[in-house]
Structure formats: structure tokens, C-alpha cells
Amino acid sequence: MDLQIGNKVALVTGGSKGIGLAVSQGLAAEGARVVVSARDEEVLESVIADIRSKGGEAFAIPADVSSPAGIEELFEKMASYTGLPDILVVNAGGPPPGTAAGMEDSAWEAGYDLTLMSAVRLTRLALPNMQEKQWGRIINITSVSVKQPVANLALSNAFRAGVTGFAKTLSTEVADQGITVNNVGPGYTDTQRLKALFADEEAKSDFASNTIPAKRLATPEEVAAPVIFLASEQAAYITGQTISVDGGFVKGLL
Ligand code: NAD
Numbered sequence: 001m002d003l004q005i006g007n008k009v010a011l012v013t014g015g016s017k018g019i020g021l022a023v024s025q026g027l028a029a030e031g032a033r034v035v036v037s038a039r040d041e042e043v044l045e046s047v048i049a050d051i052r053s054k055g056g057e058a059f060a061i062p063a064d065v066s067s068p069a070g071i072e073e074l075f076e077k078m079a080s081y082t083g084l085p086d087i088l089v090v091n092a093g094g095p096p097p098g099t100a101a102g103m104e105d106s107a108w109e110a111g112y113d114l115t116l117m118s119a120v121r122l123t124r125l126a127l128p129n130m131q132e133k134q135w136g137r138i139i140n141i142t143s144v145s146v147k148q149p150v151a152n153l154a155l156s157n158a159f160r161a162g163v164t165g166f167a168k169t170l171s172t173e174v175a176d177q178g179i180t181v182n183n184v185g186p187g188y189t190d191t192q193r194l195k196a197l198f199a200d201e202e203a204k205s206d207f208a209s210n211t212i213p214a215k216r217l218a219t220p221e222e223v224a225a226p227v228i229f230l231a232s233e234q235a236a237y238i239t240g241q242t243i244s245v246d247g248g249f250v251k252g253l254l
Contacts, residue, residue: 012089168181187244
């Protein structure tokens with residue numbers, strides 16, 4: 001299937017590793033011009049060199065999405081290098097673990113900027129160009145925690161629920177402007193992020209066998225696949241949704 005995004009500019013934040021990297025690579029393979037953003041310039045350069053070596057179009061713009069100034073600078077650079085995004089994939093590292101009762105204000109404030117406000121700020125800057133073109137795709141990488149909160153990930157549980165509410169509200173505001181707004185919620189996915197959550201490989205694989213009906217972790221590419229589809233022309237009528245990619249982990253009906 002031709003996803004018809006060959007003439008589109010995509011921005012993937014947190015695009016240098018894990019799920020964001022797989023999304024960047026996948027969008028580029030579909031012909032989009034992809035701006036890959038994350039904090040480390042050296043890693044970004046090697047990511048875009050790899051994409052280009054496979055025939056894709058990619059550009060590196062470093063930015064820290066937990067900073068309002070960092071996001072503004074990213075958009076200023078995009079405006080002059082590639083044009084503003086038609087496709088926005090909002091992603092970054094997850095906030096640190098911790099209990100609901102056990103964290104200081106400073107941890108809540110950092111989680112708010114990293115996880116909730118990055119989505120709000122990136123989206124606000126991306127929307128005017130999408131509205132002008134009457135075409136846009138906004139996809140937030142959230143988590144299964146929006147459907148089934150995960151113990152000891154209070155910041156993620158709280159702020160990703162916020163992103164979901166923001167995205168649903170926005171989706172109704174822009175649905176008649178050719179712009180869709182959706183979320184993809186990864187389950188346990190084999191990336192660097194999981195290293196912070198499990199003691200070692202054995203603990204990871206025991207967890208998968210005992211907790212995930214598929215009895216294995218997701219690959220980053222499996223999480224990226226629906227993100228890439230949601231960016232397509234064919235996904236024009238899907239909006240306001242959260243699609244879990246979790247091997248059956250969430251026990252609820254939706
Ligand atoms: P990862 O740690 O492998 O990659 C995160 C990416 O974001 C990297 O490119 C990193 O450089 C970048 N990044 C981190 N902080 C940033 C910042 N402040 N500004 C810009 N870029 C930043 O993570 P992942 O496993 O690919 O997960 C991606 C998202 O999905 C995370 O928010 C994570 O919490 C969420 N998630 C992951 C899993 C999982 O099992 N891996 C499960 C549920 C949700």
C-alpha cells in the first residue's frame with residue numbers, strides 16, 4: 001500500500017533511539033522528509049547518515065523538548081531548513097519511576113514539562129501550518145498506562161493521561177480541517193527505556209512470560225507500524241484514538 005506521504009515533512013522528537021528511531025526510519029522508508037530530533041547531536045548525525053544510506057531523506061535538528069525555548073528554536077530551524085511539519089510525532093524519554101505519594105514538586109514539575117507540555121507546545125507550533133494546508137497528522141507516543149496505570153510510574157500515569165485528554169479535545173477542534181490527532185500507547189517494548197525499569201535481561205524475560213499474553217516484549221518496529229499508518233493519507237478518518245500495541249497486556253475492553 002502506498003501511504004501517500006512522499007511529499008510530506010515529518011518531525012519526530014525523541015527520534016534518535018528506541019521507538020522514535022523506528023518511527024523516523026519507517027517514515028523515511030515511506031518517502032517522507034524526516035526531521036529527526038533529540039538532544040545528542042552526534043547520535044542524530046549517525047541516525048540520519050544511516051537513513052540517507054538507505055535512500056531516505058532525513059535531517060538532524062537537536063532539541064530538548066522539555067524546554068519551551070528548545071521547542072521554539074527547533075521550529076525556527078525547521079522553518080528555514082525543511083519547512084514546518086505536516087506530520088508531527090511527539091515522543092521523548094519517559095519520566096523517571098516513582099510512587100504517587102513519594103515524589104517532590106520538582107519531580108512533578110519536570111515530568112509536566114517533559115511529558116505533558118512538550119505535547120502541548122509542539123502541537124501549538126505545528127498547527128498553524130497544518131491549518132493553512134488543511135492537512136496534518138499529530139501522533140503522540142504515550143503508554144498502555146493510560147488504560148491500565150503501571151505501579152511505580154506515577155508521573156507517566158498522570159501526565160500521559162493528560163496528553164490523552166489534550167489530544168482528544170484537540171481532535172474535535174481540528175477534525176474538519178483535515179488534521180487528525182491520535183496516540184499510540186506502547187506496551188513493554190525492548191528499548192533502552194526498559195533497562196531503567198528492570199534489573200537485568202532475566203528479569204525482563206520473566207516479566208514478559210508471566211505478565212504479557214504474547215509472552216514477549218514488543219520490538220520498536222512493531223510500535224512504529226501503527227504510528228506510520230496513522231501518518232498516512234489512508235488514516236484520514238481515524239482521529240481522537242489511542243491504539244495500544246501491547247501483546248494483550250491491557251486487561252480492559254478498550
Ligand atoms: P528510549 O529511552 O529508548 O528513547 C527515548 C528517545 O527520546 C531518545 O531518542 C532520547 O534521546 C529522546 N529524549 C529523551 N529525553 C528527551 C528530551 N528531553 N528532549 C528530546 N529528546 C529526548 O525510549 P523508548 O522506549 O523508545 O520510549 C519512547 C516513549 O514511549 C517514552 O516516552 C516511553 O516512556 C514510552 N513508553 C515506552 C515503553 C517501553 O516499554 N519502552 C512502554 C510504554 C511507554
